[in-house]
Amino acid sequence: MEYQGRVKTHLSKLSRALxxxxxxxxxxxRQSYERVHGRIASSGALLQLVLGDSSFAWLRPLSxxxxxxxxxxxxxxxxxxxxxxxxxxxxxxxxxPMEEGEGFGRRYYSALQREPxxxxxxxxxxxxxxxxxxxxxxxx
Numbered sequence: 001m002e003y004q005g006r007v008k009t010h011l012s013k014l015s016r017a018l019x020x021x022x023x024x025x026x027x028x029x030r031q032s033y034e035r036v037h038g039r040i041a042s043s044g045a046l047l048q049l050v051l052g053d054s055s056f057a058w059l060r061p062l063s064x065x066x067x068x069x070x071x072x073x074x075x076x077x078x079x080x081x082x083x084x085x086x087x088x089x090x091x092x093x094x095x096x097p098m099e100e101g102e103g104f105g106r107r108y109y110s111a112l113q114r115e116p117x118x119x120x121x122x123x124x125x126x127x128x129x130x131x132x133x134x135x136x137x138x139x140x
Contacts, residue, residue, distance in 0.1 A: 014069065021122060026050065030046065058103065062104070065090055097109035
């Protein structure tokens with residue numbers, strides 16, 4: 001039971017760190033959007049853009065994985081452990097910045113180059129993704 005408690009605590013920390021990363025990326029994207037389109041009038045207007053505008057679409061995979069991790073963290077199902085491992089692997093893959101190409105990796109790389117808050121949040125998430133309590137260090 002103690003091990004499960006440590007894993008739950010670790011997953012909660014990771015979830016909070018992912019939310020901070022998501023917020024830093026969202027703030028950065030909002031600034032880029034506002035430079036082109038003008039000020040976003042309200043948080044409701046921002047939410048509508050995040051949900052439906054193509055400028056923010058690249059952030060949706062991170063939103064989905066964060067929500068899935070939270071869902072699994074709260075699950076009492078025995079198969080949740082294997083699913084958690086798969087979600088963590090997906091998060092590791094998604095958060096691989098790519099200097100070339102398109103999609104999330106490229107946009108993520110650009111955000112890391114220009115926004116210190118993204119770098120700090122990225123560093124925190126990567127440290128927490130390193131391993132779960134009781135696991136051997138993974139090769140990255």
